[in-house]
Amino acid sequence: MSRFASSPAPRTALDGIPAYVPKPPRPPARGTSYRLFLNENPFPPLPSVREAISRASDGSNHYPEIFPTRLAGALADKYDVPLDHVVTGPGSVGIYQQIGQAFLAPGDEVVYAWPSFEAYPIVTRMAGARPVEVRLRDHTHDLDALAAAVTPRTRAVLLCEPNNPTGTAVGRAAVEAFLDDIPDDVLVVLDEAYVEFSGTADAVDGVALHRERPNLITLRTFSKAYGLAAWRVGYGFASPAVAEALRKCAVPCGVGRIAEEAALFSLTVEDELRARVEEITKERDRLRDALVGQGLPVAQSRTNFLWLPLGAGADAFARELETHGLLTRSFPGDGVRVTVGGREANDLLLSVAPAAARVPDPS
Numbered sequence: 001m002s003r004f005a006s007s008p009a010p011r012t013a014l015d016g017i018p019a020y021v022p023k024p025p026r027p028p029a030r031g032t033s034y035r036l037f038l039n040e041n042p043f044p045p046l047p048s049v050r051e052a053i054s055r056a057s058d059g060s061n062h063y064p065e066i067f068p069t070r071l072a073g074a075l076a077d078k079y080d081v082p083l084d085h086v087v088t089g090p091g092s093v094g095i096y097q098q099i100g101q102a103f104l105a106p107g108d109e110v111v112y113a114w115p116s117f118e119a120y121p122i123v124t125r126m127a128g129a130r131p132v133e134v135r136l137r138d139h140t141h142d143l144d145a146l147a148a149a150v151t152p153r154t155r156a157v158l159l160c161e162p163n164n165p166t167g168t169a170v171g172r173a174a175v176e177a178f179l180d181d182i183p184d185d186v187l188v189v190l191d192e193a194y195v196e197f198s199g200t201a202d203a204v205d206g207v208a209l210h211r212e213r214p215n216l217i218t219l220r221t222f223s224k225a226y227g228l229a230a231w232r233v234g235y236g237f238a239s240p241a242v243a244e245a246l247r248k249c250a251v252p253c254g255v256g257r258i259a260e261e262a263a264l265f266s267l268t269v270e271d272e273l274r275a276r277v278e279e280i281t282k283e284r285d286r287l288r289d290a291l292v293g294q295g296l297p298v299a300q301s302r303t304n305f306l307w308l309p310l311g312a313g314a315d316a317f318a319r320e321l322e323t324h325g326l327l328t329r330s331f332p333g334d335g336v337r338v339t340v341g342g343r344e345a346n347d348l349l350l351s352v353a354p355a356a357a358r359v360p361d362p363s
């Protein structure tokens with residue numbers, strides 16, 4: 001009998017979480033492949049950020065601080081927020097784990113829209129809590145239905161604004177009215193991972209909102225607009241009591257030294273980064289207009305990706321794109337999410353999308 005035939009049983013709460021199965025490397029299609037499936041920034045780090053990373057690597061034999069206090073201080077200054085409001089983690093997904101540990105218990109309910117960020121059901125289930133998923137309406141949060149789904153068992157509401165994977169935003173006034181409907185003892189996580197791409201006057205501002213609402217945590221990241229996904233740095237703002245609870249659950253030294261330096265340095269070159277964000281949003285709008293012109297359905301996007309609600313045709317479309325080297329993310333039966341890439345990838349998408357949309361679904 002194999003030595004591994006029996007082993008200690010993990011918590012049953014984990015039964016509902018799919019195991020991580022590494023994907024076999026995708027075979028190169030025709031030539032270059034383009035990663036358009038994780039909403040990454042298409043630009044490599046700025047040369048000055050690379051230099052900062054390289055300088056910081058000299059200290060790799062030293063542990064980082066328990067919490068990245070210099071980064072927290074810089075964020076507090078930038079947003080004019082007291083230091084004890086700042087939370088950090090190894091990516092904003094790291095902060096989600098802190099939220100699960102600090103606030104969720106078996107039997108609690110967590111309300112969020114679906115489809116939305118795929119970490120939500122995982123974090124909820126990991127805590128033994130129950131996901132309550134509310135379908136989007138017109139690819140957008142149905143805020144009335146979300147508010148109606150809140151019950152005395154609801155411990156948290158997760159609101160992704162703008163929403164991943166659809167790219168849509170409901171805007172500041174609607175979010176504020178929604179927050180007014182949520183009881184004070186329910187935690188609201190406002191996920192602003194794509195806030196820098198929103199670019200509209202009515203975009204929600206979680207930093208401002210958290211000042212008046214002690215039940216609100218706003219989460220942001222260096223992974224998207226700042227282009228530092230590999231370094232895993234997320235941050236957020238919450239009332240001192242909520243932030244303290246999250247810090248208690250943070251992995252000590254969870255933000256590495258080099259990651260902290262990269263993030264810190266990025267805050268000093270925001271103008272250059274903003275120019276890149278502008279380039280991405282221009283490309284996004286060009287791409288969307290052209291795809292719509294080709295007769296494809298594309299949701300309005302306030303992010304660095306586009307959502308094509310192709311329903312039953314989603315998988316066939318994504319598979320066909322893959323044969324051309326365009327690696328996108330299909331949500332079978334719903335749609336396909338395509339990250340805005342560099343010019344070359346975007347032009348390739350435009351040249352193959354109409355034919356890909358005509359490929360019949362084999363099932």
Ligand SMILES: Cc1ncc(COP(=O)(O)O)c(C=O)c1O
Nearest residue numbers: 091092093117164193221223234
């Ligand atoms: C809505 C949303 N929140 C959070 C994240 C995670 O960001 P991080 O890299 O900071 O963990 C993502 C990444 O795709 C996301 O789409």
